[in-house]
Amino acid sequence: MKPALGFIGLGTMGRPMAQHLLRAGYEVTVWARRRESAAPVLELGAQWADSPRAVAQGVDTLLTNLTASVDVEQIALGADGALQGLRPGSLHVDFSTIAPDTARRIAQAYAAKQADFVDAPVSGGGGGAQNATLSIMWGGKSALAGRLQPLFACLGKTVVHVGAVGAGQVAKLCNQSAMVATIEACAEAARLAAASGVDFAKVCTALQAGSAGSRVLDVFGARMQRRDFAAGVAARLHHKDYAILMDEAAALGAYHPVSAAVWQQLNRLMASGWGGCDTSVLLRVLENLSGCSEPGVESRSI
Amino acid sequence: MEVGFIGLGLMGRPMALNLERAGHSLHLWARRAASLQPFEGRDSVKIYADPAQLAAQADVVVTMVADAPDVEALCFGAQGIAAGARPGTVVVDMSTIAPDAARMIGRRLAQQGIDFLDAPVSGGEVGAINAALTIMVGGSSAAFERVLPLFNVMGKAATLIGDSGAGQVAKACNQILTGVGVLAVAEAFNFAQRSGVDAARVREALLGGFAYSKILENHGQRMLDRNFEPGFKAWMHQKDLRIVMDEAHRLGLMLPAAAATAQVFNAVVGSGMGEKDSIAALRVLEKLGKAETSRETSREISS
Numbered sequence: 001m002k003p004a005l006g007f008i009g010l011g012t013m014g015r016p017m018a019q020h021l022l023r024a025g026y027e028v029t030v031w032a033r034r035r036e037s038a039a040p041v042l043e044l045g046a047q048w049a050d051s052p053r054a055v056a057q058g059v060d061t062l063l064t065n066l067t068a069s070v071d072v073e074q075i076a077l078g079a080d081g082a083l084q085g086l087r088p089g090s091l092h093v094d095f096s097t098i099a100p101d102t103a104r105r106i107a108q109a110y111a112a113k114q115a116d117f118v119d120a121p122v123s124g125g126g127g128g129a130q131n132a133t134l135s136i137m138w139g140g141k142s143a144l145a146g147r148l149q150p151l152f153a154c155l156g157k158t159v160v161h162v163g164a165v166g167a168g169q170v171a172k173l174c175n176q177s178a179m180v181a182t183i184e185a186c187a188e189a190a191r192l193a194a195a196s197g198v199d200f201a202k203v204c205t206a207l208q209a210g211s212a213g214s215r216v217l218d219v220f221g222a223r224m225q226r227r228d229f230a231a232g233v234a235a236r237l238h239h240k241d242y243a244i245l246m247d248e249a250a251a252l253g254a255y256h257p258v259s260a261a262v263w264q265q266l267n268r269l270m271a272s273g274w275g276g277c278d279t280s281v282l283l284r285v286l287e288n289l290s291g292c293s294e295p296g297v298e299s300r301s302i
Numbered sequence: 303m304e305v306g307f308i309g310l311g312l313m314g315r316p317m318a319l320n321l322e323r324a325g326h327s328l329h330l331w332a333r334r335a336a337s338l339q340p341f342e343g344r345d346s347v348k349i350y351a352d353p354a355q356l357a358a359q360a361d362v363v364v365t366m367v368a369d370a371p372d373v374e375a376l377c378f379g380a381q382g383i384a385a386g387a388r389p390g391t392v393v394v395d396m397s398t399i400a401p402d403a404a405r406m407i408g409r410r411l412a413q414q415g416i417d418f419l420d421a422p423v424s425g426g427e428v429g430a431i432n433a434a435l436t437i438m439v440g441g442s443s444a445a446f447e448r449v450l451p452l453f454n455v456m457g458k459a460a461t462l463i464g465d466s467g468a469g470q471v472a473k474a475c476n477q478i479l480t481g482v483g484v485l486a487v488a489e490a491f492n493f494a495q496r497s498g499v500d501a502a503r504v505r506e507a508l509l510g511g512f513a514y515s516k517i518l519e520n521h522g523q524r525m526l527d528r529n530f531e532p533g534f535k536a537w538m539h540q541k542d543l544r545i546v547m548d549e550a551h552r553l554g555l556m557l558p559a560a561a562a563t564a565q566v567f568n569a570v571v572g573s574g575m576g577e578k579d580s581i582a583a584l585r586v587l588e589k590l591g592k593a594e595t596s597r598e599t600s601r602e603i604s605s
Binding site: 246 | 540544548550553554555556557558564565566568569571573576586
C-alpha cells in the first residue's frame with residue numbers, strides 16, 4: 001500500500017516531479033497559491049485540497065518545492081500551515097534550496113508533534129526534473145532512508161544522505177559555491193585566451209585531461225566557446241542561492257573571499273538583464289568590465 | 303517637545319538622557335525594566351505599558367534598536383506604535399537597517415497619516431554620550447525641520463540626504479568607506495611590518511599626502527598601540543556590511559572591495575573577536591600571513 005502524498009509547489013521543478021509520482025501510481029493531493037498552476041497535475045489524477053493544512057491532514061508524506069526560505073517557512077509553520085495538519089509519524093520532505101537554519105527550525109517545530117522533516121535540495125535543473133535524473137542531497141534521521149528511497153527513486157539518479165537536518169542544504173550551498181566559482185574561473189580563462197588571441201577551444205582540449213579538467217569546463221566551457229548562453233539553469237537561480245550562501249558565511253563568521261567576489265559578478269550579471277541566461281554568461285560580464293567588444297562574433301542567443 | 307524613545311541600549315540610553323537634559327519630556331517603554339532604571343523618578347519622564355500607549359502621547363517617537371524586524375515589530379506589532387500614534391506624529395528610526403526596509407516602513411506608516419524619517423547615526427557610543435553623533439536623514443523636509451531641534455541635541459551634524467531610505471543609503475556608504483578604509487590601513491601596516499619596516503614611520507610619512515584619512519590618523523594609531531578595544535565593535539561593522547552586500551545583491555551592484563572587506567569581518571567575528579574594535583581586522587591579516595613553522599604543517603604544504 002503506497003503512502004498518500006501531498007505536493008505543494010508546482011513550478012518548473014515541482015510539476016514534473018509531481019507528474020513522475022502520479023505516473024508511478026501514488027495518490028497525490030496538491031495545493032497551490034494559484035489554482036491554475038495545479039491544472040496539469042489535476043488532469044493527471046491529483047486531488048485538490050484547500051490549504052497546506054488540509055493537504056497535510058490527508059497524507060502520510062508532504063513534499064514541497066518552493067522558491068525561498070520564507071515560502072517554505074510560511075507553508076510549514078504559517079496560518080493554516082502543514083504543522084497544523086500533520087499527524088504523529090508524518091513526514092515532510094522539502095526539495096527547495098533554503099537556508100540550513102530554516103530547515104533546522106522547521107524540523108524542531110515538527111518534532112513537538114512527532115512529525116519528521118527532511119531537507120532534500122536537488123541539483124540538475126528543470127531537465128533533471130523532467131528526466132528524473134536529479135541529484136538529491138538530503139539531511140534528516142537515518143531511520144527515514146527506507147521511507148524516502150522509493151520516492152527519491154522516482155525523481156532522481158543520485159541520492160546521498162549527507163547528515164542531520166540542514167546538512168542537505170549545506171551540501172547544496174557547497175555545490176553552488178564550488179560550481180559557480182569554477183564557471184567564473186573558466187570565464188576568466190576564456191577572457192585570457194581571447195585577449196591573447198588564442199583559441200579557447202584548443203585551450204579547453206589541452207586542459208581537459210589534466211588537473212584543470214572538470215564537468216564545468218566541459219559543459220560551461222563549451223557554451224562559452226560557442227557563445228551559446230541559453231540556459232541550462234537560469235543564472236538568476238544561482239544568484240538567488242548566493243544570497244543564502246553568503247548569509248550563511250556571515251552567520252558562521254566564515255571567510256569566503258572567492259565566493260564574495262563571484263557574488264559581485266553575479267550581481268553585475270543580474271543588473272545587465274541576463275538573469276534568464278545560462279551562467280556561462282559570466283563571460284560577457286567580464287568582457288563588459290574589460291571594456292572589450294567582440295566585433296564579428298554573433299551571440300547565438302541572449 | 304513630547305518625545306517617545308524606544309531602544310534604551312548602548313546608544314539609545316545616552317541619546318535619550320541628552321534629550322531629557324535638554325528639557326524635552328520623555329515617554330518611554332522598554333522590554334526589560336532594567337533599561338528604564340536610569341530614567342526612574344525624573345519629573346519629565348513618563349513610562350508606559352506598551353508602545354501604542356507611548357505613541358499616543360508623543361509628537362515624535364524615536365526608535366533605536368538592532369535590526370529591521372525589530373523596527374517593524376515595534377511599529378506594526380500588537381500594541382505597536384502605529385496602533386496608538388495620532389496622525390501627524392513623526393516616527394524617527396535611528397537604527398541602521400536596510401534602505402528598502404526603511405522605505406517599506408515609511409510607506410506603511412504613511413497610510414495612517416504618520417510621518418517617518420530614517421535617521422541612522424555614526425559616531426558610536428562615545429558620539430552618543432557626547433552628543434557628537436553624525437545623523438544622516440531620509441524623508442520629507444517638513445518632518446526633518448520638525449525633528450531638527452532633537453537632532454541638534456543628540457548630534458553635532460544632521461543632514462537631510464533625500465527621500466525615505468536615503469539616510470540608510472548614506473549610512474551604508476559610510477560603512478563601505480570606513481570598512482574598506484580600516485582594511486586598507488590594516489593591509490598597509492601589515493605590509494610594512496612583514497617587510498621589516500616601522501609602520502609608525504610609514505604612517506607619519508603618509509599623513510601629509512593623499513593617503514591621509516581620519517582612519518589612517520585615528521585607527522592607524524590604535525593599531526600601532528595594539529589597542530583593539532572598541533571603539534566600534536567588529537560585529538556591528540560586520541552586520542552593517544551584510545546590509546550593504548544584501549542591498550548590492552538586490553540592486554545588481556558589483557562592490558568588489560566591500561565584498562572582500564565583508565569577508566575579512568566575517569573572519570574577525572568567526573575568530574571570536576566580534577566584541578573587539580573593527581581594527582581587529584589587522585590581527586586576521588597577521589594570522590593569515592603568518593609563516594607556519596611547525597613540521598606537520600610543512601609536510602602538508604610540501605605534499
